[in-house]
Amino acid sequence: MGRFKNEERILHPFRVILNKEISDHVRSWRFIILIAIIALTCLGSMYTALTNIDKAVKPNDPEGTFFFLKLFTISDGTLPSFIVFISFLGPLLGISLGFDAVNSEQNNRTLSRVLSQPIYRDYLLNAKFLAALIVISVMFFALGFLVMGLGLVTIGIPPTVEEFMRIIFFIILSILYVAFWLNLSILFSVQFRQPATSALSGIAVWLFFSVFYGMIVNLITKSIAPSAMASEYQIIGFEELKLSLLRIMPNQLFSEATTTLLMPSVRSLGPLTMEQVYGTIPGPLPLGQSLLLVWPQVTGLIAATVLCFALSYLSFMRREIRSR
Amino acid sequence: MAGNIIELVDLKKKYGSFTAVDQLNLAIRKGEIFGLLGPNGAGKSTTILMMLGLTEPTSGMAKVCGIDPTTNPIEVKRRIGYLPEDVGFYYNRSGYENLMLTARLNRLSRNEAKQKVEQLLERVGLSDAAEKKTGKYSRGMLQRLGLADVLIKNPEVIILDEPTLGIDPTGVKEFLELIIRLSREEGLTVLFSSHDLHHVQQVCDRVGLFVSGKLLAEGDIQTLSKKLFTKSPFIIEVGVSNNAPDAQDGSGGQDAADWLPQLLQKIDGVNAVHKKNEIFQIECSRDTTTLIAKAIVESGAGLNYINRKEYGLDDIYYRYFEGGEENE
Numbered sequence: 180m181g182r183f184k185n186e187e188r189i190l191h192p193f194r195v196i197l198n199k200e201i202s203d204h205v206r207s208w209r210f211i212i213l214i215a216i217i218a219l220t221c222l223g224s225m226y227t228a229l230t231n232i233d234k235a236v237k238p239n240d241p242e243g244t245f246f247f248l249k250l251f252t253i254s255d256g257t258l259p260s261f262i263v264f265i266s267f268l269g270p271l272l273g274i275s276l277g278f279d280a281v282n283s284e285q286n287n288r289t290l291s292r293v294l295s296q297p298i299y300r301d302y303l304l305n306a307k308f309l310a311a312l313i314v315i316s317v318m319f320f321a322l323g324f325l326v327m328g329l330g331l332v333t334i335g336i337p338p339t340v341e342e343f344m345r346i347i348f349f350i351i352l353s354i355l356y357v358a359f360w361l362n363l364s365i366l367f368s369v370q371f372r373q374p375a376t377s378a379l380s381g382i383a384v385w386l387f388f389s390v391f392y393g394m395i396v397n398l399i400t401k402s403i404a405p406s407a408m409a410s411e412y413q414i415i416g417f418e419e420l421k422l423s424l425l426r427i428m429p430n431q432l433f434s435e436a437t438t439t440l441l442m443p444s445v446r447s448l449g450p451l452t453m454e455q456v457y458g459t460i461p462g463p464l465p466l467g468q469s470l471l472l473v474w475p476q477v478t479g480l481i482a483a484t485v486l487c488f489a490l491s492y493l494s495f496m497r498r499e500i501r502s503r
Numbered sequence: 504m505a506g507n508i509i510e511l512v513d514l515k516k517k518y519g520s521f522t523a524v525d526q527l528n529l530a531i532r533k534g535e536i537f538g539l540l541g542p543n544g545a546g547k548s549t550t551i552l553m554m555l556g557l558t559e560p561t562s563g564m565a566k567v568c569g570i571d572p573t574t575n576p577i578e579v580k581r582r583i584g585y586l587p588e589d590v591g592f593y594y595n596r597s598g599y600e601n602l603m604l605t606a607r608l609n610r611l612s613r614n615e616a617k618q619k620v621e622q623l624l625e626r627v628g629l630s631d632a633a634e635k636k637t638g639k640y641s642r643g644m645l646q647r648l649g650l651a652d653v654l655i656k657n658p659e660v661i662i663l664d665e666p667t668l669g670i671d672p673t674g675v676k677e678f679l680e681l682i683i684r685l686s687r688e689e690g691l692t693v694l695f696s697s698h699d700l701h702h703v704q705q706v707c708d709r710v711g712l713f714v715s716g717k718l719l720a721e722g723d724i725q726t727l728s729k730k731l732f733t734k735s736p737f738i739i740e741v742g743v744s745n746n747a748p749d750a751q752d753g754s755g756g757q758d759a760a761d762w763l764p765q766l767l768q769k770i771d772g773v774n775a776v777h778k779k780n781e782i783f784q785i786e787c788s789r790d791t792t793t794l795i796a797k798a799i800v801e802s803g804a805g806l807n808y809i810n811r812k813e814y815g816l817d818d819i820y821y822r823y824f825e826g827g828e829e830n831e
């Protein structure tokens with residue numbers, strides 16, 4: 180019965196493109212290689228986390244109740260932790276799924292053929308983005324649950340509801356982060372004719388933000404740093420300036436947001452004065468408060484994603500579609 | 504006009520200061536095969552893109568099936584099948600899968616799509632290669648697959664941009680025959696762009712001549728030659744022996760070039776006489792072959808050769824594209 184219905188159903192063209200794009204991703208070697216890299220590194224970081232988890236639990240640790248979350252954050256220094264891996268490999272994943280989205284269609288001369296079908300032009304762009312996003316989401320949720328399951332089997336302590344929710348939010352955040360890089364690379368794929376150029380530009384932006392931008396901010400802030408004798412307000416102002424400069428980086432936004440979510444004892448992402456800290460009892464924040472704390476970071480990430488998307492939309496919608 | 508399926512009015516497209524299509528007016532009737540003939544870079548493809556809404560005209564208007572493609576491209580694309588120049592398919596999918604994708608984009612259910620695709624693959628003779636990846640197809644096969652792809656949506660009009668480019672002569676012949684058959688059987692309107700006049704001549708009912716963004720002339724081959732060569736639609740070639748005629752003036756041994764033009768100018772309908780190598784070309788406004796033959800024979804000279812030449816598309820083509828300057 181179900182099969183019959185499927186055979187007779189008329190799919191919306193958007194769904195048709197979406198299905199095609201998803202199956203393209205899943206069949207491609209590129210995706211298989213990426214998933215292998217990411218699965219391996221995750222298992223590696225899981226292994227180091229599991230072998231070191233006994234040392235990580237200290238008495239009087241405010242995060243002692245969030246034992247399970249440590250699986251994602253600890254490392255012994257030989258291999259980075261799970262979140263560091265994700266923040267490092269996520270951009271690579273996003274860039275590699277999007278860098279040839281539009282220009283490969285153009286180079287294979289399929290673009291004008293597809294766009295001469297009765298579909299809106301943005302279907303193609305939206306479907307490309309959504310397909311990659313769906314693939315990434317499925318993959319990240321699978322990985323997250325894999326890590327959780329393995330941890331559960333090995334350490335034998337089930338996560339609490341709050342821990343579980345924190346992990347879910349962490350996964351959603353990671354997807355958002357990869358979505359930014361995905362959109363950036365789709366933008367490059369609209370702009371540049373050669374897939375190699377667009378892949379390189381994506382990687383260049385990624386390297387710039389992960390290596391050079393921090394150095395540049397350091398250089399700038401060093402030259403304007405207030406003296407040790409400066410007033411408290413000046414120092415706070417300076418620290419805040421430094422942070423806001425760093426927060427232009429999507430990586431910074433992501434790492435701030437993830438640490439807050441996975442380390443519930445983090446209670447502020449900016450400088451705190453002694454007066455503010457005075458009298459506080461070290462203790463974890465409830466989930467709601469942690470979410471509230473990372474809200475600006477999440478908004479920033481979404482805004483950057485939307486900006487990239489809007490730019491590619493703008494340049495793609497009114498462009499002339501030549502057959503080559 | 505009711506019979507026109509494509510109407511272009513003062514259509515213009517500029518890229519910066521370069522005008523690709525200049526004030527184009529063109530009407531294509533339902534059911535005909537229309538050939539857009541022009542050299543590379545004449546603006547043929549740009550015109551086609553404007554008809555499909557794939558690029559916006561700078562000014563002027565295009566109407567396809569009564570719809571403006573700039574503001575309502577979806578409706579237009581539902582009715583027009585477009586085979587782009589040098590068509591591409593997803594090379595890692597089979598021909599069948601590629602066509603299925605197009606069919607489903609045109610809102611066919613899986614069952615309908617399957618039937619239609621199989622039927623069309625049969626029709627273009629690709630049933631055997633249906634499961635082969637299109638990356639392994641030859642150029643001619645791709646072109647035929649492209650034609651099947653265009654026909655999936657049951658179009659009213661099909662637009663073929665340089666469809667014969669890069670196919671071998673037998674492939675071209677088969678492809679053109681396929682187009683003629685389809686057009687006749689299904690009552691399709693076909694717009695066919697090419698720079699190869701022989702291909703156009705073989706299939707097209709009417710032809711539009713396109714040079715640097717302007718439509719120089721349109722019509723079937725006969726009207727075209729009449730239109731383009733208004734003064735002298737006929738050319739008669741004559742070869743005479745140089746023997747002097749023992750004619751009225753008795754001037755023996757003269758070169759034919761000296762006396763023949765004067766002799767022939769007297770005939771009503773002769774416009775001009777040129778000497779080309781040893782042959783005289785006589786431009787006439789009507790068919791004066793017999794009169795010329797008679798005049799020459801009566802003059803006493805030997806008539807070696809006489810031939811009435813009609814303008815083919817070849818002459819039209821060369822006259823306009825190769826020697827385009829003299830007509831400007």
